[in-house]
Every structure is written in structure tokens, then in C-alpha cells.
Amino acid sequence: MQLTINEKKLLLNMTGTGEKSPEYFADILQKPSESVIQYANLLSQKGLAEVRRELSTLLVITDEGELSLREGLPERQLFNSFDVSIPVSELNKHQHARIGIGWMKRLGWVSINEGIIKKTGNAPESPIEKGLKSPESASSDVQKELIRRGLVSAREEVTLTIAITAAGSKLVASGIDLRDETGTLTSDQISSGTWKDLALRRYDISKRPRPVWPGKIHPYQRMIDEMRRILLDMGFTELYGDIIQGAFWNFDALFQPQDHPAREMQDTFHLAGKKELPKGWERIRDMHEKGGDIGSTGWGGKWDPEKARATVLRTHTTSLSIQHLAEHKNPPVKAFCVGRVYRRESIDPTHLPEFEQLEGIVMDNDVSFKNLLGFLKEFYVRMGFSSVRFRPGYFPYTEPSVEPEVFIEELGWVELGGAGIFREEVTAPWGINCPVLAWGLGVSRVAMLRMGLSDLRELYQSDIDWMRKVPVMQRGKA
């Protein structure tokens, strides 16, 4: 059994003393009695000592009681204030008359006849006077009277007594090591070897430590990095680019018609300033107006280069994908990007004007729609969504288009992102001759699902407490 040095000392001193107060041992051990009570309690948890609590009433003389002890009780003072006899009317002037006259009479010190108070000649010490001198030894009736008269007050008090148990005595008989215990080892103790002679203190393992909060990567960033890792593992090249984009790359190059509502101020953040059009912009104009030379009808109408020069906060990372393709026309291209995108939406728990989007593209000879489904499935399965299915979808710059859905236990089938093959109207102007598979995914939506958040703002205006408490790894989760 492990005992601290203080527990041991107390135990030794308890042997043969019988039941004693903590103060008794405090004297011997030269420790405050509160500490002795603590040691005794620890010993009692181990069955080596017994700590008995007794509730008793302690009588304490009040300030008024002290005054009466010095100057006499009111009735005694009144009694001493006259000689043999005095008219009641005269004695009534005395400050203690109201209490004192009744008491003097009750105690038989005086008689009252026709308005004259007369001493009987016999005024011994009353039980109250006697009781006030030592309230503890007074009869309970007297004690009650003392309390009633406010001369003494009663206080509940717990008294503790400590005694050794049979098991404690047995342990003492078997011998106790009284060497001082060592807490923190010093460098000297370690290198000199004196540690060998030390009794190393055992710590109380049931007491949990105060939490320490390490520096960490944000849980959302960790999830983003996990997605990035999956795509890197799948052989994709990472893209990165400006958050400010020309409308040309954000919309026109993606065959978004110029009168499309998503381009307008209500849906897209426009910025002051213009961006010059890249070389070859005329091919985009021709594609919009007449469908170029790929058998498309185009959108018809007039395409306005001014509208394409507007600058916007990118509404999707597809603006980076198409620029990457325009610069890398030869297959194969496998690229991805996770980046912040902007939509002019009012803030509510599930909509924010800025959020992360993931996007992947694959350009190669003879990649097909089935391959797109293959990439989607592979990605989602690696993300931990094992059931994936596909529904028709619509996106202005892909054809065919598909909406992948994943199965989530509590929610059923949840739409997670969109995908398709870039329209030829998008790729042909840059001389790209093979299909480009593309898919995008709202990363913050996955974060909400995975972290069980009810409000997207928690990702961006994070509660430090929440971040501290989200573990880096979760058991049972990859």
C-alpha cells in the first residue's frame, strides 16, 4: 500500500494513543490541523484509520453576556441601586427597571407592597448568574434561558476524532519506511546516482490534469489537406490562382452567355477596374455568336468585349481550370484546385458569400463520360463516402453533365457537387482536341456533413473552444 510520508508519520503517532483530536496530532507532527485531517481522510480511504465526526453545540458568551459578567446582570445592577426600600415609581427611572423588577421579584430578592419595593435581605447568586460564568456546565433549562436572554449564543460545531484501525496497527507492526519522499528529481540526483536511495513519491492518478491546448492546424484546413492529398495521390497537379478574375475567364471562356443572370451584380461581386482580354479572344466571340466551326449554334446575338473586361471575385475555380487548359493544350492534363470562391449571397447558416470549392479536370485522348464517373466514384470513396450514385445534371459549360450523390446514414442520398465534360464550345477555341472531364465540389458543404456543423460561419469565425476540442484524429474515422 502506498502512503505519503505524512500519512506514514500520522499512522505511527496514532499507535497506542486511542481516539484523539486532529489538534493533538497537529502538535506532534508540527503541521496545521487541516493537513492532519487530510492525511487522516486519506488513511481512512485505505482503511487504516477511522475519522469520526461528532456534531456538538458550543455555547459562546455574547457581547451582552460579557457586559453582564463585568457589571452584573440587569436585575443585580437594579438591586444594588437602592438601599432597603424604594417606591416603584422612583425605581422605574432606572434603565434596567423594565427587565429587573420582575426578575428581582421572581428570585425572591424583594417584595412589593403598595407601590414600595423592599429587599427581603436574602439575594443569593441566581442560577442565571452562576450559569453565565460557565454556560457549558449549566443545566439545559438555564442554558435555554441564557440563550433566550441573548447572553449566550449556541453554535453547531463538528468535532473530529481520529483513531487507528486494526488494519492500521497491523501495518505499523509490519514496519514503515520513514524516508522523505522525492517529488521532482533534480539533475544532480540523476547523474550522481543518489536517486537509488530516494523514495520516489507516487502521484494520485485519479486526479485529471488541467488541460493543455496545443497549437494545431484548423480542422477545416485538415479536411482540405486530406482532399488535396487524395487528388495528389490520384496523380493530379495542383493549381493556384488569383481570386480576382476577368469576366472573360470567369464566364465568357466557359461559354456562359453574356445575358446570363449569374453574371449580374445581384449574383456576382463586381469590382472596379478592367482586365485586358487575352490573345485569341475573338474565337470566344465567334463561339458565342455563331458557334465557331464545331457544328454548334452558339448563343446568337452580339458578344460585347466590354462585358468580358469586367473584373469580378471569381465565382468558381473553373476560371483557373480553363486558363490552365489554354496554356496546356496537349494531353494528358490532370489538374485540381481547392480555393475560395465568391457568390453574392446573403449570409445565413448554410449560405456565405465566400466558401471553398474543389475542382478537378482530366484532359486526355479518349477519356469518356464513364471515366468521369470513375474519377468521381474513386474520389468520393477515398473521402469515405462508400455509396455513390449519379443523376443527370445541368451546368452551362459541361455536356453531358452529372450530379453525383453520396449516401449518408442519417440523411439519405445527398447531392455533393457537379460534374460533366467541358462543352466543345469551351475547349475548341483553345485548340484542345480531346475531351476534358471536370468536376466541382462545395468543400464547406462536406465539412458541415463531416463535422456535424449547423452553421457554416463556425468554419470562418471559429470559436477557439471548439477548435481546441476537435481532436486531430477521430477514432474509427480515417
Added chain:
Amino acid sequence: MPVVSLPYKYLERLSGVDRKIIIENLPMLGSDIERILDEQVDVEFFPSRADLYSTEGVARAIRGYLGIETGEENYQVGISDISFSVDSNLKNIRPFIASAVIRDITLDNEAILSLMGLQEALHWVVGRGRAKVAIGVHNLDVVKPPFRYFGAPLSRKFVPLDFQKELSLEEILKEHPKGRDYAHIVIDKPLMPLIEDTEGNVLSFPPIINGELTRVSESSKNLLLDVTGTDQRAVQIAMKILCTALITAGGRCESVNVNGITMPDLAPAKREIDVPSCNRLLGTAYSADEIASLLQKMRYGAQPDGKDKVNLRIPCYRADIMHEWDVYEDVAIGAGYTSLEASLPATFSNGCEHPIMARASAIREICSGLGYLEVMPFTLSSESVMYTKMKREENPGVLRVLHPISEEQTIVRTDLLPLLLDLLRMNKRRELPQRIFHTGDIVLDLKTSRKVALVSTHPGADFSEAYATADALLRELGLEYLPYDSNDPAFIPGRVVDIVVDGKKTGVFGEIHPEVLNRFDIDQPVAAIELDLRVIEA
């Protein structure tokens, strides 16, 4: 995307299919089911498929998809002697109009609701909120052809829909609910588009409101349709979608002569598709016969022509078929996406992390190693947080959002430090010490670059802590720096350092000025560091 309400009874009557089977199959046809109600199902269709914005259009598609009735519908257009003249004074206002007549139709309440729903969806998606296209449907029997489409002065009067008395066009724009909603489309024009009959009765004030006179009710038998707009193609397609839906509803279509041109033209467009390229794109191995029959399910007229070609007649309402690949998608939808097996191509490729992302990861490692917790604040901010509260001058390179949503998102951030201080404010009641960092994009002069910032707050946070931390950060980044006296007003004078690398100021650290702390409502000292990362990217 528009949500179309499909009443079960009408839909079942038109399609001959049980509601349960319809609801099951709708998503695979290309839609999102919004909600399933007792009497109807509300479905969101894609903006490309305006032909599905009516119960009639959905019934047509579902009959094909389930194989009940495949191939193209044959839409007949009879000849009427009704004509329209278009005045040239609308040339720069709203020049295009299409018209058609529907005869012998029986409109019950559900058919009228479907028609109104279709009109609304077309207004929104094809019509861009009526600016590009607006539709009018009239009771033909109360007016007398020929009709006239012309520009009228604002003083012209008629009784608009839902009103009992005559209003001038000007009054309609101000007082009629639809007038107020759509006045912005015409308000700056010199003349207002108007349609009247030969006796001067007003049918419509497009794109605002029809006349009360021609209101359509369940007793209307013969209808006059008008579609006006600014884009000829969009005007025609809206008319075709409208006519084909009303033919499905039981009407008979007759033509109208508009300035010498007979319309509507409901004939299919012809196209030939290439079987091998369709299979190549989808990754399938369908024969020309199989492709033809899949496309017939999708309501195309389709005949194989040898083993490599399929001749198509594309229904006139399919405005979305711009290119051959649009047809390939319908082949895949007809086959069912679930029947397509997902497979990965064999192409070899190496993964390659972007160097900027790799550096960001390294910075995260350094900062978390220093005991800092990462945060990810917004990139949109306000002048108040970015400059006023920091006691700093506005950065001349700051980029303003032209139409912000709120006062909190008026600019793109140029610094990270203010956002960290704002986060400390939000976390004021959380246990101290708090040490947080962020690395991410900022924008200056339309250019995106990157910074890193760290803050530490607790009763002992001071200049020395900032110095020691900045020193460690710069050392780990492999940067030699010189400390220079700084006069950054966000910090306490004498407790702030400009970090100079290669003779250039690249950052600042020190103890935040108590005035700044007051403005951010922070009550503990803050040691702070901010570094421009262009220095490590050069």
C-alpha cells in the same frame, strides 16, 4: 432554377402513368424534386429544359422515358387569316413579336394553372425577368383581327388586368403591381410597346400587363398568343414551347401572319449524329439502332442511317440542343446514368503539389509548432476593421466591392492582422492564453498575394514575446532580417519593429496599441506579427 408544380390528377391524365412511378423516374430524367405534397409535386427542372416547365411538357417526356409513346410528336399548324402588323417605331425598343392561335381548347382550372406556371417560368428563365421575352395569352373571341404591335405614348389608356377602370400607361407603371415590378424594362424608352385590335381595343402592354378585356377563363375556347422581346431566337423558342404545350393540352394550333411571315414554325430541326463519336464520348458501345431507340425515348425522331450515322428530327421545343454533344447526353439519360459503369482510364500521371500550397503547409507547421492555433477568417472585410480600428491609413491598393451585401463586406482584405484581432474579440470569454495564426490570400492592386499573421493574448503578452516569436518564425523560414524602428500606429511606439529583409520592409511585429485594443473591445495585451510572404516566393 425554376420550380414547376405538377398536379397529380392532371399529370396522370396526360401521361397515363401513376404518380408514384412518375416521382420515381423524374430525377433520372434530369430534375430535383423540391417537395412532395398531397395534391401535387414541386419539381425543379434545369434552366436548359424550358420545355419541361409545364405539366404537359413533363407528361410528354415521361411517356417517352417510360416507353409508352416514343419518337417525335407531329405538330400540325393550320392556317388562319389572322395577321399582325409590327410598327417600325419599336425598332430600338422591343422589336420582335411572335404570335399563334390555339383553337377548340378546353381549359379546366388545372390546365389554366399549368399555363400560368409555364408562362412564369418562361418569363424568368428564357425571358430574363421579362426583359428579353414576355408572353401574353388572350381570349381571341372578344377581339377583332388584324392586330397591331406598335409604340404608344405614355398617355394612352386602357383597362389593365385586375382593374375595373382605365389607366394611362404612365399610371400603370406607377400604380399597377405588375407595373411597379417591371417598369424598369421600359421606363427609359420614348414609346411603350402596345398590342391592339383593329377597333383599337388594347390586348396587352408588353412586357408589363395584359388588358382585362382578353382575360382567359375556363370558358375560353380560342386563344391568341403573343410573345414579344428583344431577341428573335428567344421569342420564337418561347412561342414554340407554349404552342406545343397547348397542343398537348388538347388545342389545335393555327398560324398568324406577322408582317408577312407565317408563324409558328413547329417543324423539327434536322441533325445527323455520328455513332462512333457518341460512343467515344460516353465510353459506350451502342449500335446505331440502339442510339436511335434511346433517342426516341427522349422524344426525338431518330432513324439509323448505316452503322455510323443516326438521322435526327429534333423537336422544335428543344432549345437546348446547340451541339452534337447535347444529343449524346440524351443518349446517356435515355440509357439511364445508373446503367453506365464507372471506370478509370489507364493514363499514368504524377501528382504535383503547387509550390504556394507547399509553402503554406510549411508555415502552418512552423506556427502550430510555436503553439499557435490556426484560424480561417473571411477574405471580405470592411474599412472599419481593416483600417479605422487599426488606426492605420487606408491602403491605396485596396479593392472595393461595387455592390456589397453588408457593411461588413465592402473590401477585399489587404492585411490579415486586423481579422485576427477581430477573432480575439469574438473569443474574449475563452480561456487564456490564446494564440492564433492565419496564412492566406490578400489582394492589392487587383493582384493576389499571401501573408501570415500571428497574435498572442494573455496578461503577460508583450513586445518581448512578439520579438521572440517573430525571430523564431523568420529563422524557420530561412530569412535573415534586420529590426528597424517602426511608426506603425497600430502598435505602441517603441514596442514595434519593421522587419526588413534584403533592404525591403516585409513585415511588422510588436505590442498592439491599447487604443486599438479598445476599438476592437479586447481587454488583454496582444503581441502581434504580420509578414508579407512575397519575400519567400520571389
